[in-house]
Amino acid sequence: MSTAEFRMHGHALVDWVANYLDTVEDQPVLSQCDPGAIRSLIPEHAPEDGEEFTDIMADLDRVVMPGLTHWQSPNWFSYFPANSSPVSVLGELASAGLASQGMLWSTSPAVTEVECAVLDWLVDLLGLPKSWKMTGPGGGVIQMSASDSTHTALVVARERCNAPIDLQVVYTSNQAHSSIEKGVRIAGIKELRLIDVDDRFAMDSVAFETVVLRDLDNGLTPSAVVSTIGTTGTTAVDPVERISSIARKHGLWHHVDAAYAGTAMICPEFRYLQDGLNKVDSYTFNPHKWMFTNFDCNVFWVADRKPLIETMTIVPPYLRDKASESGSVVDYRDWHVSLGRRFRSLKLWWVLRSYGAAGIRYHVREHVRLARDFEARILGDSRFALVAPTLFSLVSFRHISGEKATIDLAVAINATGKVMVTSSIINEQSFIRVSIGQTRTEQNHVDALWSIIDAHAIRR
Amino acid sequence: MSTAEFRMHGHALVDWVANYLDTVEDQPVLSQCDPGAIRSLIPEHAPEDGEEFTDIMADLDRVVMPGLTHWQSPNWFSYFPANSSPVSVLGELASAGLASQGMLWSTSPAVTEVECAVLDWLVDLLGLPKSWKMTGPGGGVIQMSASDSTHTALVVARERCNAPIDLQVVYTSNQAHSSIEKGVRIAGIKELRLIDVDDRFAMDSVAFETVVLRDLDNGLTPSAVVSTIGTTGTTAVDPVERISSIARKHGLWHHVDAAYAGTAMICPEFRYLQDGLNKVDSYTFNPHKWMFTNFDCNVFWVADRKPLIETMTIVPPYLRDKASESGSVVDYRDWHVSLGRRFRSLKLWWVLRSYGAAGIRYHVREHVRLARDFEARILGDSRFALVAPTLFSLVSFRHISGEKATIDLAVAINATGKVMVTSSIINEQSFIRVSIGQTRTEQNHVDALWSIIDAHAIRR
Numbered sequence: 001m002s003t004a005e006f007r008m009h010g011h012a013l014v015d016w017v018a019n020y021l022d023t024v025e026d027q028p029v030l031s032q033c034d035p036g037a038i039r040s041l042i043p044e045h046a047p048e049d050g051e052e053f054t055d056i057m058a059d060l061d062r063v064v065m066p067g068l069t070h071w072q073s074p075n076w077f078s079y080f081p082a083n084s085s086p087v088s089v090l091g092e093l094a095s096a097g098l099a100s101q102g103m104l105w106s107t108s109p110a111v112t113e114v115e116c117a118v119l120d121w122l123v124d125l126l127g128l129p130k131s132w133k134m135t136g137p138g139g140g141v142i143q144m145s146a147s148d149s150t151h152t153a154l155v156v157a158r159e160r161c162n163a164p165i166d167l168q169v170v171y172t173s174n175q176a177h178s179s180i181e182k183g184v185r186i187a188g189i190k191e192l193r194l195i196d197v198d199d200r201f202a203m204d205s206v207a208f209e210t211v212v213l214r215d216l217d218n219g220l221t222p223s224a225v226v227s228t229i230g231t232t233g234t235t236a237v238d239p240v241e242r243i244s245s246i247a248r249k250h251g252l253w254h255h256v257d258a259a260y261a262g263t264a265m266i267c268p269e270f271r272y273l274q275d276g277l278n279k280v281d282s283y284t285f286n287p288h289k290w291m292f293t294n295f296d297c298n299v300f301w302v303a304d305r306k307p308l309i310e311t312m313t314i315v316p317p318y319l320r321d322k323a324s325e326s327g328s329v330v331d332y333r334d335w336h337v338s339l340g341r342r343f344r345s346l347k348l349w350w351v352l353r354s355y356g357a358a359g360i361r362y363h364v365r366e367h368v369r370l371a372r373d374f375e376a377r378i379l380g381d382s383r384f385a386l387v388a389p390t391l392f393s394l395v396s397f398r399h400i401s402g403e404k405a406t407i408d409l410a411v412a413i414n415a416t417g418k419v420m421v422t423s424s425i426i427n428e429q430s431f432i433r434v435s436i437g438q439t440r441t442e443q444n445h446v447d448a449l450w451s452i453i454d455a456h457a458i459r460r
Numbered sequence: 461m462s463t464a465e466f467r468m469h470g471h472a473l474v475d476w477v478a479n480y481l482d483t484v485e486d487q488p489v490l491s492q493c494d495p496g497a498i499r500s501l502i503p504e505h506a507p508e509d510g511e512e513f514t515d516i517m518a519d520l521d522r523v524v525m526p527g528l529t530h531w532q533s534p535n536w537f538s539y540f541p542a543n544s545s546p547v548s549v550l551g552e553l554a555s556a557g558l559a560s561q562g563m564l565w566s567t568s569p570a571v572t573e574v575e576c577a578v579l580d581w582l583v584d585l586l587g588l589p590k591s592w593k594m595t596g597p598g599g600g601v602i603q604m605s606a607s608d609s610t611h612t613a614l615v616v617a618r619e620r621c622n623a624p625i626d627l628q629v630v631y632t633s634n635q636a637h638s639s640i641e642k643g644v645r646i647a648g649i650k651e652l653r654l655i656d657v658d659d660r661f662a663m664d665s666v667a668f669e670t671v672v673l674r675d676l677d678n679g680l681t682p683s684a685v686v687s688t689i690g691t692t693g694t695t696a697v698d699p700v701e702r703i704s705s706i707a708r709k710h711g712l713w714h715h716v717d718a719a720y721a722g723t724a725m726i727c728p729e730f731r732y733l734q735d736g737l738n739k740v741d742s743y744t745f746n747p748h749k750w751m752f753t754n755f756d757c758n759v760f761w762v763a764d765r766k767p768l769i770e771t772m773t774i775v776p777p778y779l780r781d782k783a784s785e786s787g788s789v790v791d792y793r794d795w796h797v798s799l800g801r802r803f804r805s806l807k808l809w810w811v812l813r814s815y816g817a818a819g820i821r822y823h824v825r826e827h828v829r830l831a832r833d834f835e836a837r838i839l840g841d842s843r844f845a846l847v848a849p850t851l852f853s854l855v856s857f858r859h860i861s862g863e864k865a866t867i868d869l870a871v872a873i874n875a876t877g878k879v880m881v882t883s884s885i886i887n888e889q890s891f892i893r894v895s896i897g898q899t900r901t902e903q904n905h906v907d908a909l910w911s912i913i914d915a916h917a918i919r920r
Contacts (some may be wrong), residue, residue: 001545001546001549001814002546003478003481003482003546005546006477006481006546006547006549006888007474007475007478009546009550010470010474010477010478010546010549010550010553011470011471011474013550013553013554013557014466014467014470014471014474014553015467016554016557017466017470017554017558018463018466018467018470018556018920020557020558021463021466022463022558022688024486027536030566031566031568031570033569035565035569035788035789036573036788037569037573038527038569038570038573038574039573039574039576039577042573042574042577044580045581045584046581046582046584046585046812046813046815046816046817047813047817048818049811049818049819050813050814050815050818050819051813051814051816053547053550056547056810056813056814061556063556063570063574064570064574064806065570066570067568067569067570067571067573067574068558068560068568068569068570069560069561069566069568070560071559071560071561071568072558072559072560078801079561079567082559082800083557083559083649084556084562085461085464085471086465086468086470086514086643087461087464087471087516088556089466089553089556089557089559089903090466090469090470090473090513092552092553092556093470093474093477093549093553093556093760094473094476094477094520095472096544096548096549096552096553097473097476097477097480097481097549097753098477098480098524098528098532098724099531099532099542099543099544099549099754099755100528100529100530100531100532100629101529101531101539101542101755105495106490106491106529107490107526107529107531107539108528108529109491109495109498109527109528110491110493110523110524110525110526110528111527111528112497113496113497113498113499113502113527114498114523114524114527115761116499116501116504117499117502118506120504121506122503122506124505124506125506129626144604144798145798145799145800146799147797147798147799148798149802150741150796151789151797155646155648158648164626165625165626165648166625166626172475177800178774178799180774181774182774182796182799184799185771185774186615186647186771186772186797187648187783188615188618188625188647188648217807220742237578252695256708271559288800289778293560294556294559294802295561295800295802296800296801296802311646312642313606314638314639314642314645315638328495328496329495337607337608337611337642337643337646338604338605338607338608339605339606339607339638339639339642340542340604340605340607340748340756341755341756342754342755342756342757343534345522346565350516351858352506352507353506353510353511353516354510354513354516355510356506356507356508356510356511357506357507357508357759358508358509358510359509359510383908397669397839401604437823
C-alpha cells in the first residue's frame with residue numbers, strides 16, 4: 001500500500017470508525033455468534049497474493065462485526081468499562097504511524113519525556129503523593145494492564161525481601177482481583193493469604209495484622225500486601241492508611257490496586273478514600289477503564305524507583321548508551337518486563353488535553369450521578385436489595401426473592417441483547433453488577449436499562 | 461470531540477502520518493535533542509479546560525518530532541528493524557476504534573477467533589510444526605514482546621519442574637538476548653548458565669550437555685534451555701535439533717527465541733536453520749521486527765497448551781472450561797500474565813492479506829539481497845573484516861586497525877545524522893552491526909550508507 005493509497009483508505013477507515021461509534025448503540029451488546037462461527041469465515045490459508053484493501057476492510061462488516069461484543073456501546077453495563085474516546089483513537093493512530101521505540105531514552109527521547117510529563121500531571125490531577133513524580137524519588141510508567149503492574153510490584157517485593165522465596169507470604173483481601181493471585185503464582189511465591197473483609201467488603205485490618213503475626217510466629221516472612229481501592233465485585237475500598245501502618249511496622253511492601261477507581265480521584269470529593277497513599281510503595285490504575293483512553297493504558301507508580309530499577313535492569317553491550325550511563329535520563333526498559341515499548345503516553349496526553357481536567361471531572365461525576373440515580377431506584381423498589389453501597393459508578397444489587405430470581409433476572413436482562421450486565425457471587429449469594437462508565441452512556445441509556453430490569457424482575 | 465470532528469481531524473491526521481512516512485527519510489535518524497529538551501516544551505500542569513485538537517496535533521511537529529529517533533526511516537540500520545507498513549497502521553486504527561476486549565472468547569469472539577486463524581496461517585507460512593496449530597495440542601497467542609513470551613515460557617518451565625525453585629537451573633548461550641537473563645531473574649530462578657559458543661557464535665551443544673551433567677551431579681535440576689535462531693549480536697543460529705535431543709534426554713523445557721529471524725522462515729530456503737523445532741516446547745518471534753507489523757506484535761507458540769494454561773489460569777479446576785482445553789473455545793486470559801487484551805491480531809491479519817505471502821517473501825528476500833551485497837563490499841575492502849557470516853539481513857564487521865578505528869567509525873557514521881548503525885562488543889572486540897529491514901530500505905539507501913562508511917573509515 002503506497003502512502004497515497006494509505007491516505008485514501010485511511011480516510012475511509014476513519015469514516016468507518018465514526019460510523020461504528022455512531023451506530024454501535026443499535027447493535028446487540030453481546031455477540032450472538034456460536035463458537036467457531038467467525039473462524040469459519042476465514043480461509044484456512046493465508047493468501048499467496050496480496051488482496052485489495054477494500055476487500056480487507058469489507059471484512060470488518062462481514063467477518064468481524066458479528067463476532068464483537070460491544071464494549072463501546074453506551075448500553076454497556078458489564079464488568080467495568082473499558083472506555084475510549086475519539087481523541088484517544090487518534091492518539092493510537094499517531095503512535096502507530098510514528099512507530100517509534102521507547103526502550104531507551106535515546107531511542108526516542110519524546111516517547112520517554114512525554115510519558116514522564118503526563119504521569120507527573122496525573123500525580124497532581126489525582127491528588128497522589130508529590131514524591132511519586134519523576135522529580136522526586138518515585139516515578140511512573142505506563143504498562144499494559146494492572147495485572148502486569150501488580151505482578152511487577154510483587155516481583156520487586158520478592159527481591160527486596162531477605163527471606164527465601166519459599167518462606168515469603170503475600171496478603172490481600174478475599175475481595176481482591178484475580179490478578180493478585182495470578183501475580184503471586186507467576187512470581188513463584190507459594191503463600192497467599194486472603195484476609196477477611198468487613199460488612200462493606202473492605203479488608204479487616206485487624207484480621208490482617210493477626211495473620212501477619214501468626215505467620216511471623218511460624219517462621220514465615222510477610223513480604224507484601226496488596227490493598228484495593230475499588231474492588232471488582234462491589235468497588236469496596238480497603239483501609240489503606242491502617243494497612244500501610246501495619247505493612248511498615250512489619251516491613252511489607254504495600255501495593256495498591258486502584259485499577260478502576262483511580263480515575264475518580266480526579267474529583268477531590270473522592271480523595272478521602274485514598275488516605276494513606278503517602279505511605280504505600282506502589283500503586284496502579286487504568287486510564288483504559290474509566291479515563292476515556294482506549295486499552296491498553298495502565299499506569300504504575302512507585303514511591304521509590306530504585307528497587308524497581310535494580311530488579312528490572314539488565315544491560316548488555318549492545319544496549320549500553322552514554323545518556324543512560326550518565327543517569328540524566330530515564331530508560332523505561334528498566335521499569336518493566338518487556339524491552340520494547342511503543343509511544344504509550346501519546347493518546348493519554350491527547351485525552352487529558354482534549355478533555356481538560358474539568359472535562360474529565362464532568363464526565364466522571366455524570367457517571368457517578370447516573371449510578372446514584374439508579375441506586376435510588378433499586379432502593380425504592382421492594383423487589384431489590386443493595387449488596388454494597390454505591391461509592392463510585394457501580395451498583396450491586398440482588399433480587400430479594402433469592403438466588404433463582406437474581407440469576408433469572410441477569411439472564412433475562414442480557415438475553416434482550418439491548419444491554420449487558422454482569423452477575424457475580426459474594427458471600428455465596430448471586431448479585432447483579434450494573435457498571436456505568438462507557439463514554440457515551442447517558443440518562444436515557446440508564447432509563448432503558450431500568451425499564452428492562454423492571455419488566456423482567458419477578459414480582460414478590 | 462464529536463464523531464463529526466473525529467472524521468475531520470482523523471482525515472487530517474491520516475494525511476499527517478502519510479506526510480511523515482513520505483518525508484521521514486530526510487530527517488536526522490537519531491534525535492538530536494538534549495535530555496529534558498522535550499519535557500521543557502510541555503506545561504507543568506494539565507490544562508484545566510480542553511484544548512482545540514488542531515493545537516494538540518500541531519504539537520506533533522513542535523514537541524514530538526524533535527524528540528523522535530526515526531525507526532521508520534529507510535536509513536535505519538540500527539538494532540534490529542521495528543518495521544511497519546501503512547496497512548498495519550490502519551489495522552491498529554481499526555483495533556483502537558473498536559476497542560473490544562479479548563480476555564475471554566465471549567467478551568468478543570472475533571478477537572479470539574481471528575487471532576487463532578492468523579496464527580495457524582503463520583504455522584504454515586513459516587514451516588513450523590503442524591501440531592502447534594490450535595487444531596492440534598499446541599497453539600499460539602499474541603503477546604507484547606519477546607521478553608514477555610520468554611518470561612512466560614520460563615515460568616511454565618519452573619512450574620512444570622518438580623524441584624524447588626532454588627535448585628533449578630536455566631541454560632542459554634552467552635550470545636542470547638538480555639531478555640533471557642531478565643526473564644530468569646523475574647521468574648525467581650537463581651541459576652542461569654551461559655554456555656560457550658562456537659566460532660560462528662552458536663551454542664556449543666557438547667558444552668551445554670557437559671554443564672547439564674555437572675549440575676545434575678551437584679544435585680541441581682536443569683529446568684529449561686533457551687536457544688536462539690538469530691542472535692541479537694550477529695544473528696547466529698543455535699543447533700536447535702541437538703539442543704532439543706539433550707533437553708529431552710534430561711527433561712528440560714526447550715524454548716526458542718527467534719524474535720528477529722522467525723520472519724525469514726516465510727522463505728523456504730532459510731528453514732534448514734530451524735531444523736528440530738518439532739521437538740521444542742515453545743517458540744517466539746516478532747512480526748513487529750521484520751514482518752511489516754508495527755510494534756507491539758509478538759507471537760508465542762507452545763507445542764502443548766496444557767501446561768501453559770495450567771500455569772496461567774486462576775480458574776479453579778471445577779470451573780475450568782472443557783471447550784477451552786479442547787481448542788473449540790480459547791480464553792486467551794489463560795495464556796499470559798495480563799487479563800485484558802485488545803484486538804491484537806487485526807493488524808497482522810491485514811498485513812498478511814495486503815502483502816500476501818508472496819509479497820512478504822519478496823521484501824524479505826530483497827532485504828537479504830541488500831545485506832549480502834553490503835557484505836560483499838565489506839569483504840572486498842581490505843580495511844574491514846566480517847565478524848560473523850551474514851545469514852539473514854544483518855552484517856557484522858569491524859575495522860581491522862583495531863578498537864579505536866572501529867569505535868571512531870561507528871561514532872562518525874551516526875554523527876552524520878543521515879543513517880544509524882549500532883556498535884556492539886563480541887569476544888571483547890567492538891564491531892558494527894548494519895541491520896537491514898526497514899520497510900522502505902532500498903539499494904540507494906544501502907549505497908548511501910556504504911559511501912558514508914567508505915568516507916569515514918580510516919585508511920590502514
